[in-house]
Amino acid sequence: MSTGWGIAAVTLVSLATLTIGALTMRVSRTTSDFYVASRSVSPVLNSSAIGGEYLSAASFLGVAGLVLANGPDMLWYPIGWTAGYLFLLVFVAAPLRRSGAYTVPDFAQLRLQSVAVRRAATVLVVAVGWLYLLPQFQGAGLTLAVVTGAAPWVGSVLVAVIVVVNVVAGGMRGITFVQAFQYWLKLSALLVPAFFLLLAWQRDGRPSPVADADWLLPTSGGDGMALYTTYSLLAATFLGTMGLPHVVVRFYTNPDGHAARRTTLLVLGLLGGFYLLPTLYGVLGRIYAGDLVAGRAADTVVLALPGRLYDGTAADLLGALVTAGAFAAFLSTSCGVTMAIAGVMGQSINRWPPTARRVPPITALRVSAAACVLVPLGLALGSESVSVASSVAFAFALAASTFSPLLVLGIWWRGLTAAGAMAGLAGGGVCAVAGSVVTLAAHPEGWAGALLAQPAAWSAPVGFGLMIAVSLLTRGSVPPGTSRTMVRLHTPEHLDVDRSPAR
Template sequence: MVHATHVPGLVAVVTVSLVTLAIGIWGLRISRTTSDFFVASRTVGPRLNASAIGGEYLSAASFLGIAGLLLVGGADMLWYPVGWTAGYLVLLVLVAAPLRRSGAYTLPDFAQARLSSKAVRTACSVLVVAIGWLYLIPQFEGAGFTLRAAIGAPEWAGPVVVAAVVLANVSSGGMRSVTFVQAFQYWLKLTAILFPAAVLVIVWLGDGRPTSPTTGDGWSVPVASGGAGLYATYSLILALFLGTMGLPHVVVRFYTNPDGRGARRTTVAVLALLGLFYLWPPVYAALGRVYGGRILAEGRHNVLVLELPRAMLDGLGAELLTGLVTAGAFAAFLSTSSGLAIAVSGVISQDVTGRWLGGFGESRGVAAFRLAAVVSVGVPLAVALVAQNIGVAESVGLAFAVAASTFGPLLVLGIWWRGLTAAGALAGLAAGGLGAGGAAVLSIAGVSPTGWGGALLSQPAAWSVPLAVVVMVSVSRLTAHRAPAHAQQFLVRLHTPEWLDLPTR
């Protein structure tokens, strides 16, 4: 039987799920071709695309994890939202427009077109799937503890509901359908975090502006002091700044823009939308230091955003605000999971299920994509149901480290250096992927040594990114005679504005 205090949360979850499915079903009416499913036929304008990117990028780690990390770790954890936003500035300067001009559908498509190597394509496909699944697992886990905190549901219910809704949406309309879903969910998430924060600040002002009785030394210090702590901070910054450009579900959205100029305008708009959202999690963390003593004492910092309204208010007002933030959190799981499922499904359908079904005519291409969607959602769902108590923001941070150590160097060197060879790319991907990926697997498995060992394992980017770059460049120079003959021509295509191709009048 549903408790009365759970009704607003239950209504929020059901409403968000039904609206998401309704928009997805509407998108099915205009999704017909393989291009619709993969890249929305490259017709998404900058404003819509920016909202959709904001929707899929603001994951469980953004909506729930940042406030919890700030509550526990203090100002040093502000590097998470700063890095996640600044990553788009790096992407804008180095990658966005050239990547769109490549004409690729996926990262493996780009790698094969640039290096003419099926081996590099296969390695990229494996990495896309690995990063996508590493990012999906915390989304499913976050859905589990959100439903448990909001409506008292069992731990497995959240992952199953999110997986079912995402699979229905992705399978029905692909990228074209999901674009509208994610754009709607960005604005829902912004409303769901902004309005309750404003109300809670008013409550705090009405209480006489009390201060935190539990603020410890160093809580307001933005950079950890000395040794392993300082290393971990700068390694995290490197992972977040460079990891954004290597995230498959982020990169694939730039293929949906009509041209390179649209990709740049999209990126600028995304910076504004993310900056607006990330103003608010620190507000929850600051109020949590004052009113969230029980939440902190019980080690439930991941649900601070969900439980703070009940800690500061009583009665119907508290339950309505809880319902609203629950709706935002659930939208975060759905939108990010949808983007990841699209990216992983696109790769699996091209390299696995498409071959099983014997080619890529329109009907077979759509069927291969839908079969791949089942695999892309089902595997991380199974892992999330078995492996619990994985830190949401920490797991996402590891996904960024893997992306920064693999696709980051590949994209930058592939776009800006004609000397990159297939052998160099493979060696660099192996070095960065095995280094950062191995650290991620050990961390998720619970291996956590103290001191420098723990810092190197939990934040590998500071050594895995330079390792990947050095290996990629060194092996490319040693195999310079095997550089693709079309490399110079391909780079000219990447860096030539589209308007130069128009006839002069």
């Protein structure tokens, strides 16, 4: 694909994103508009927006690269990312919406009546968000460098600027429309070229890669370490999905708990359909782009395939379309994560001492949005790039070890105490972060490397176990009014029941 086509694709996506964000400025006026879109987003619109923000660089580029390099065993990634919404549907979606909270720290304080737990949850929201933003900025730099020849920092900075402008302009209501548009753009950007790539493959008559047994089932018959990695990955994706702040916050925008459940069902369908496409690109990459297997090059297979199978204008058009989809992936996910962090930080500005004067909530959110992208942007510009899908896995492991136990136990177990929640958040968080840091810094091998690179299988039980054990030891400190809160979480909104405390 020529540089001109790549620049045109990125420019059009950027302009469309900014235009939609600018148009929503007229309807984003109140604090509720900016933080939770006034809790009025329909299931269809919200599910499209969730699909837009959830299908990140790891989904659009990373899945195809993993399948290309490591075979179909890597499909556990998209399976886990999708099935996580089933857990969210069963355990979290409706009760969380009924809580009436704006953010995860809001829920923590509502449920446990503890400022300390709220502050710990705030720190973890920022940490998970930064871990998730880092690969988005790195992926944007990689994509723009591949398709235009620009320096890697250009794509990272461009995405960061557009994201801040959109969040500042319209808040949650604004990015809802942006993300819904970008889901359908990403789906089309993979679906249309896939049709033509399959036609070219059929025309060439090249054999299917299923004949390559080493690639088809690379870990079949492997040792226990491969089995552990798979199960730990599933634990991270299943549990981590329900704990990702930018996913959780979207359910606060539904009108009620029933709409939250409908939204989750629709998301399952949207994600399941989408993930068929990057898998196909990975298989075709095994046939036509085997030279990209090494290192970060595998993440570029989606961008490279149109030029491997077509020439001239056809290659330019198809390449521009997948480039547009890739850039939309970075923008939509970065918008959602930035909004989640900014919402939490914006509220903290007026809660955290010493605050002499209250800042208007919308102003606080806008300032927080501009500030919260600086750290991940700096890391993206100054650190060595790692695999897009692998780096996102660290964010899932941290969420699975901290927010997942907080939400599940907070919603379903009356006995959770503030001391238990703090112990679980600290223990699970330290284990997950330590595993990620040691992996990136020392690259350990063998069982130590597997346990640290995929910590969720043991760090999530640590989080759950500490919350339960410490809560049992401090059972006398269950907050007053817990019974009323539990009724609020589990009673459908249309039922008229006595919600008074039952202690």
